Amino acid sequence: MAIATRGTSSNYLQRAPSPSGLADVLDVILDKGLVIDAFVRVSVIGIEVLTIDARIVIASVDTYLRFAEAVNRLDLSQTETAGIDELRNGGSKGKRKAEGALEGAKEKIPGMSSDKERSR
């Protein structure tokens, strides 16, 4: 559609026509849309589990300590290229760890693991 062809993605603004990752899909369809009264709804095995699972927040670790760790890791001099690369790696490592925690939490929930391969 129009917006996907307009402009090119820059490093400060990415454009995507459709959500690709699980998190983005959840943002679009979970708890969004018309809600139909509970008395005519049928409970299907797994829907509640999948919904609760998607709400798991990664905030189980001490947030303050993680902020502090991230600040202390900064190389303020920025003079050495190696230092900056290390910073970048460090930053993405933190993100991977958080994603790993979420994935881990999902996999502990029965009924979620069977679909794991398909979604990766």
Next chain:
Amino acid sequence: MAPSATTTGVYVYGVVRADELPALSADGVGDAAVELLERDGLAAIVSRLPDDFRVKRRDLNRHLQVLEEAFGETTVVPCAFGTVLASEADVETALLSERHPELASALARLDGTVQLNVKAAYEPDELLRELVAKNPDVARLREESIRLGDAGHHQRVRLGELVAGLLDERREEDTARILSTLSGVAEDVTVDDPGEYDALKASFLVKRRQLDRFDARLEEVARSLQPVVRAEVIGPLPPTAFAGAAAAQ
């Protein structure tokens, strides 16, 4: 749709006008074929659920794909993921007949609109470096906690607390700035809880003819916030975040 003894329920994706029936080819939830149930000028996009059906993660994608396909052809009021009614009769009466007025007004309100999901995320290192540079207390606590090492637990907690507070302030400013830049070119907005390093996560309801202007303003505000913020826009999407609000009006 013939009644079936093994049917657990009828999964509902959304509602369209019966005179604008979209051609649907995508597989539905549980690999079922997607069909349309008509009543009173409206049509529900549905599929039957197999007996002993268990929802899987790929069904999240199926739900969205069916909505996207319908949305590509006509106006659709999306249902929430996991909407399952007991029978086709329930879909026809409890949804299409009983809620006809609000569905009709929702369709009218959503005509010619799309949803754009905007996420503005902080680049953690850029943001933290800026906080250290601008706040002497952060710089001092940072030095102390590094110098003290394992003994600096207290300093680390205070440093983290200070940073978390500054991040909240910064987020408030950036959220206000982004929302005020975009609100003039959007019909509606719903704001989601931002993640730890997000400035803003929001869905905007935008008229198709306003897409260019929305995009230009988003580009402008994203450029002004770089390199601390990295923005992302997903869409045009079916208006999932506005079906409820639209129907309630």
